Amino acid sequence: MSFSEKTKEIYQAQLNDIEAKGIFKQERLIHSSQAADIEVEFPEGSDLKTVINMCSNNYLGLSSHPDVVKAAHDGLDSRGYGMSSVRFICGTQDIHNELEHKVTEFLGTEDTILFPSCMDANTGVFEAILTEEDIMISDRLVHASIIDGIRLSPAQHDTFKHSNMDHLEKKLQLHVDKRLKVVITDGVFSMDGDTAKLDQMADLCEKYDAMLFVDDSHSSGFIGKTGRGTHEKCGVMGRVDIITTTFGKALGGASGGCVSGRREIVEMCRQKARPYLFSNTIAPVVVSGVLRVLDILSQSTERRDKLEKNTEYWRQGLTEAGFVLKEGDTPIVPVMLFNAKLAQDFSRDLYTEGIYAIGFFFPVVPNGQARIRTQISAGHEMHHLEKALAAFKKVGEKHDILGKTKQEIIAQYGL
């Protein structure tokens, strides 16, 4: 037997260690489709409970939209379930090509290549386009998938303090002699909900002859006046060289991602990116759904407008109630609690009140910055937000943190 007692013990010890550190992840079973109201079984085996979902990436409420579901059904009927091949052998259907063209048009770029996920896009792109003569300079808070992509690339790398343009400029000066330079950032940062300063970054990149890379996974579809993303919001459409994004969040929420940007970059990915070359691309059922999502978003900004209004209401309500929030104007609204145990207790008490929102703490966020990350959706109606706000106030009162400053909460609960 190859899986010996010794092997088993090694893994069990590691799992015990994760549990002892309080970072053992458990899934909560959802018995309904993704929406503002969901039916949850938690803990496993308990009765189903209907709760308001305040922590999904379903920003535009399109995950279960009837038109999207119908389009997916149609795609399943007309193009089948699977491709049984990678793209360059016999796994490219006409609708893959159509989706690449539509994404290019939507994002205002030159070309697009689909990937099985944005995780795959981010892990594949840097290795495909850079060599050891080049440098990647990334914001310190970029997503884990970008960090993995950087690690897989032979290029050199450096980091700059989060959104600190002076520090970025110093790094660009330090690496001025490198052959190719690429500055790497998230568009909207997933844990803090703040937006990258793309206007300043684009200026710096032009000044120092560097490419600009933006992961717009938490932006595509709803950030900017017509939902194109952070490049629209910051007025730099056409000045971002590489955009990666996902179809697993606002754009239908199923799966899939892409690299979109300069024609040469996309072509290099088509020739060299390993997740593209060695994995099937997005299934036809999902491609058909995303195509419908892009149609919906190109016809009207109603959903992103509603999301903006919901976000304003939510931020204002929490602020007036006396919570400490991370500054920003995106639908990611982190309620800062600083102490990890408090964040866990707060999440548990919210669940008792019928609100589903998760506590985040070290190592997912820096030590001493524990929080409840709330995410607003266009699928939320006013009654959802009113109920959620009332629950937050009740739980906030219970833990005696309303109106308290960061220092006062830390003094009360510690870090």
Added chain:
Amino acid sequence: MEDIKQVILDYVIEEYVEDEDEEVTFDTPLISGGIVDSFSMVSLKRFLENKYQISIPDEKASPEAFDTVDLIVELVKEFTAGK
């Protein structure tokens, strides 16, 4: 010779500390304390190598060896000894 400890502490504060209120001393845990993430350690290693004209092998540049300014100084001394 410059005080190595102070030079390294100054660099760490300049390069990594985001919150001005955060006090960092010679024995403050940098990596296990969440001030320096292991991924961003690369600039510290590059700084040490350039400043002291040494080459630190990757296996020696572990998060544990870089966890405090005191430990970093020990590491630098190990590689500058005999130079």
